[in-house]
Amino acid sequence: MEQNVLNLRIAGPAGTGVKATGMIFSRACMRGGLHVFSFTDYPSLIRGGCNTFQIRVEEKPVLSSIYSIDALIVLTPSVIDETIAELRPGGVVICDEKDVPAIKRTDVTIIGVPTATLLKEAGLSLIMKNQVFLGLFMGLTTYPFDLLEDTIRYTFAKKEDDVIVGNIMAAQKGYDFVKQHNLSFDRSLSPIEGPAKILVSGNEAVALGALSAGIGLYVAYPMTPSTAILHFLAKAATQKNIVVKQGEDEIGVANLAIGAAHAGARAMCGTSGGGFALMQEAVSLAGITETPVVFVEVMRGAPATGVPTWTEQADLRFVMHAGHGDFPKVVLAPGDVDEAYEFIQIAFNAADKYQCPAVLLSDKYLGESYFSVQPFTTGSIPIDRGKIETSPAEGFERYAVVPDGISPRSLPGTKNGIFVANSDEHTPKGYSEESIENRNAQVEKRGRKLAGALDYLPKPELFGEENAAITIISFGSNKGAILQAIAFLKKDGITANFLHVKTLVPFHADLVKERLMKAKKTLVVEQNHDGQFRSVIRENTLRDVDDVLLKYSGRQIYPEEILAKVKEVLQ
Amino acid sequence: MTTVQDLKTPATNTWCPGCGNFGILVALQQAIVEMGWEQHEVLIVAGIGCSGHICNYVNTYVFEGLHGRPVPVAIGAKLANPNLHVIVMAGDGDTYGEGLNHFINGIRGNHDVTMIVHNNGLYALTTGQSSPASDKGFKSPSTPAGLIEPALNPLALALTQNGSFVARTAAFDMKQQKEVFMQAFKHKGFSFVEVMQHCVTFNHVKSLAFLREHVKPITGHDVKNRAAALQLALSHELYTGVFLDDERRKSYSEEIGSLVVAGPTSEPIQISDLMDSMK
Numbered sequence: 087m088e089q090n091v092l093n094l095r096i097a098g099p100a101g102t103g104v105k106a107t108g109m110i111f112s113r114a115c116m117r118g119g120l121h122v123f124s125f126t127d128y129p130s131l132i133r134g135g136c137n138t139f140q141i142r143v144e145e146k147p148v149l150s151s152i153y154s155i156d157a158l159i160v161l162t163p164s165v166i167d168e169t170i171a172e173l174r175p176g177g178v179v180i181c182d183e184k185d186v187p188a189i190k191r192t193d194v195t196i197i198g199v200p201t202a203t204l205l206k207e208a209g210l211s212l213i214m215k216n217q218v219f220l221g222l223f224m225g226l227t228t229y230p231f232d233l234l235e236d237t238i239r240y241t242f243a244k245k246e247d248d249v250i251v252g253n254i255m256a257a258q259k260g261y262d263f264v265k266q267h268n269l270s271f272d273r274s275l276s277p278i279e280g281p282a283k284i285l286v287s288g289n290e291a292v293a294l295g296a297l298s299a300g301i302g303l304y305v306a307y308p309m310t311p312s313t314a315i316l317h318f319l320a321k322a323a324t325q326k327n328i329v330v331k332q333g334e335d336e337i338g339v340a341n342l343a344i345g346a347a348h349a350g351a352r353a354m355c356g357t358s359g360g361g362f363a364l365m366q367e368a369v370s371l372a373g374i375t376e377t378p379v380v381f382v383e384v385m386r387g388a389p390a391t392g393v394p395t396w397t398e399q400a401d402l403r404f405v406m407h408a409g410h411g412d413f414p415k416v417v418l419a420p421g422d423v424d425e426a427y428e429f430i431q432i433a434f435n436a437a438d439k440y441q442c443p444a445v446l447l448s449d450k451y452l453g454e455s456y457f458s459v460q461p462f463t464t465g466s467i468p469i470d471r472g473k474i475e476t477s478p479a480e481g482f483e484r485y486a487v488v489p490d491g492i493s494p495r496s497l498p499g500t501k502n503g504i505f506v507a508n509s510d511e512h513t514p515k516g517y518s519e520e521s522i523e524n525r526n527a528q529v530e531k532r533g534r535k536l537a538g539a540l541d542y543l544p545k546p547e548l549f550g551e552e553n554a555a556i557t558i559i560s561f562g563s564n565k566g567a568i569l570q571a572i573a574f575l576k577k578d579g580i581t582a583n584f585l586h587v588k589t590l591v592p593f594h595a596d597l598v599k600e601r602l603m604k605a606k607k608t609l610v611v612e613q614n615h616d617g618q619f620r621s622v623i624r625e626n627t628l629r630d631v632d633d634v635l636l637k638y639s640g641r642q643i644y645p646e647e648i649l650a651k652v653k654e655v656l657q
Numbered sequence: 658m659t660t661v662q663d664l665k666t667p668a669t670n671t672w673c674p675g676c677g678n679f680g681i682l683v684a685l686q687q688a689i690v691e692m693g694w695e696q697h698e699v700l701i702v703a704g705i706g707c708s709g710h711i712c713n714y715v716n717t718y719v720f721e722g723l724h725g726r727p728v729p730v731a732i733g734a735k736l737a738n739p740n741l742h743v744i745v746m747a748g749d750g751d752t753y754g755e756g757l758n759h760f761i762n763g764i765r766g767n768h769d770v771t772m773i774v775h776n777n778g779l780y781a782l783t784t785g786q787s788s789p790a791s792d793k794g795f796k797s798p799s800t801p802a803g804l805i806e807p808a809l810n811p812l813a814l815a816l817t818q819n820g821s822f823v824a825r826t827a828a829f830d831m832k833q834q835k836e837v838f839m840q841a842f843k844h845k846g847f848s849f850v851e852v853m854q855h856c857v858t859f860n861h862v863k864s865l866a867f868l869r870e871h872v873k874p875i876t877g878h879d880v881k882n883r884a885a886a887l888q889l890a891l892s893h894e895l896y897t898g899v900f901l902d903d904e905r906r907k908s909y910s911e912e913i914g915s916l917v918v919a920g921p922t923s924e925p926i927q928i929s930d931l932m933d934s935m936k
Contacts, residue, residue, distance in 0.1 A: 351737035471922060
């Protein structure tokens with residue numbers, strides 16, 4: 087019997103409450119002091135297919151999902167074949183009694199639940215089926231029912247009483263079924279003491295971080311998997327007095343954000359790869375007009391429409407080189423929700439400090455996965471609006487050629503601050519001007535702006551032992567899986583460490599190079615086909631790594647895959 | 658008080674001698690002065706093309722953005738600081754070609770900005786290709802055998818998409834232009850003004866002489882009557898004046914529940930209450 091170590095998958099067609107059920111389970115565990123990590127996989131459709139929501143529970147913060155699942159709740163028989171392979175031998179399947187014959191595995195325990203009968207007994211509708219399964223699973227793990235009840239009340243707080251009571255009764259029916267039929271399972275869950283936590287996704291962390299950074303305007307065109315940022319901020323807009331707008335297309339969105347930023351608001355727009363492709367000319371416009379604007383790019387499987395609801399990191403090079411022409415920009419890649427919350431605040435500061443576009447590069451796996459973490463602190467990163475001239479002297483020059491390249495800007499409405507923000511090359515005042523002397527001076531001025539940025543922006547962080555047998559180098563959402571793999575490797579007597587690169591543009595080339603030189607073996611882990619991050623390292627450090635683990639199926643990298651690759655490299 | 662002199666800039670003008678843009682520039686400067694606006698409270702957002710060069714010649718805040726994209730920049734600026742007087746100056750290629758989606762959605766949203774379209778019926782800065790405002794049969798370097806598509810009807814488009822202010826004027830008519838601009842500035846909501854502009858270098862069909870001969874000032878028309886306005890817009894006559902000025906529809910800023918007035922400082926927005934639903 088293992089306690090508080092569990093990996094549960096809930097599977098069903100779209101529209102059957104897979105995620106809602108998974109969220110109640112996740113929350114019930116978290117409210118009992120446990121840590122959870124939950125992720126969702128779903129095809130691009132509204133009804134049918136196979137959606138899954140997978141929750142890993144531990145007593146310590148859960149780093150990532152793992153391949154093998156202990157228990158599977160299936161809501162309809164149609165999804166069984168697609169989802170049962172990862173169930174470990176000895177694991178348990180919970181399904182309706184009618185669906186039992188559809189399960190071909192003989193090495194697992196199958197619990198067929200007479201849901202129709204149970205719900206009928208309680209006078210409840212069949213749509214409460216999910217709560218029966220959930221209650222049953224909680225009973226199976228011997229987790230206290232009152233924590234589940236409490237979570238159901240919390241989840242349905244805005245619903246009518248009979249909905250709340252009905253859901254609780256349905257869950258109770260499932261919970262009692264375990265005792266009535268003497269069912270048992272080799273995993274149990276039990277509440278522990280711990281600080282209060284929140285269950286938050288990467289997208290929500292970005293939205294919260296943007297608020298914390300004092301955002302004034304958010305604009306977006308719906309695009310999976312970034313849309314949750316739009317939903318979250320739209321809901322909060324009136325109460326928080328910010329403008330949140332859905333634009334007519336991504337070109338309009340990016341230009342609208344630039345207009346708002348030009349007028350002085352902290353402005354952000356969010357999208358995924360295809361939408362960001364449409365924004366390219368605007369990124370370049372922010373570059374030459376030196377407008378501080380923040381972009382969030384939540385990557386999904388590309389090219390074109392690709393695999394739109396799955397994860398990938400193949401927009402890396404595209405984002406690093408966003409926009410035509412030479413101009414400074416900042417690209418940050420958070421690895422988890424805490425970093426997402428922090429880095430978006432840093433992105434706003436960087437955009438203002440260096441008067442340039444800043445991009446937060448996330449992906450579907452981070453954006454739509456839920457982590458249990460301590461609540462965030464409002465304003466955890468002090469706001470820095472950079473050089474804004476509030477009382478310019480007569481003759482003020484917005485694009486004055488200054489030593490650090492960062493000329494003080496004035497906001498429209500400021501007396502004596504008049505200038506032209508010009509997409510044409512321009513004089514210090516902003517007038518169109520193409521002379522060789524002026525062109526060179528302005529290009530070089532802009533080119534100097536990031537000179538001090540490497541000190542301000544998040545530096546690569548080393549996790550694990552200094553003298554490990556192998557150094558893994560990666561970025562973004564691979565962080566959790568790599569840390570989990572390192573923990574697994576340790577059990578096998580293999581030491582590995584991990585260099586987590588947080589800032590992609592500009593690049594901490596010296597720090598990465600120093601680590602490469604110290605490493606005994608080096609392995610890059612990234613989710614694309616071409617090895618884009620490996621080539622970024624190579625061009626910046628003039629050194630190559632020993633090997634690379636690539637994945638581009640749309641599914642996230644699992645710790646087990648990293649573990650196997652490390653063993654292969656070390657052989 | 659801002660004077661016309663204040664609104665001039667030292668930049669060298671690069672428009673062709675006799676260009677219709679000169680008339681638009683002067684009428685714009687006069688209208689701003691007569692509105693009594695301070696020059697630093699005005700933000701002109703320009704597109705790209707000969708019209709966009711106006712960015713260099715008006716001494717107010719100016720944002721010269723991308724070809725086709727001035728409307729969203731203007732909307733963003735107005736949403737961030739409603740105290741600004743925001744004016745879009747764009748060309749027919751800008752507005753009806755590259756940026757048609759933004760134009761229609763600016764009208765749909767009824768954002769409180771004024772859009773002045775310099776319509777010379779072609780792409781002048783790229784040496785005279787046909788534009789969506791060129792008539793069917795128009796011969797140009799890109800359509801040597803004559804343009805196949807008929808011209809877009811921007812006024813009818815604006816009127817059928819719930820536009821709240823729709824007007825047309827001519828670049829040579831200083832008096833009417835200034836009056837129409839001022840009426841547009843005073844209008845709460847998206848005010849769209851098309852200026853028929855002659856291009857002395859490339860448009861030998863809709864020349865200054867042609868426009869002088871064909872424009873027909875509207876008389877005896879109720880500017881709140883959309884159906885009558887649409888009839889005028891669909892007519893083969895080149896009517897000028899205000900077709901529609903109707904504030905019964907609220908502007909976007911009046912509809913939206915948030916009021917942001919951006920400034921040089923920002924404060925963190927409290928998030929603890931939002932995290933209550935995440936526990």
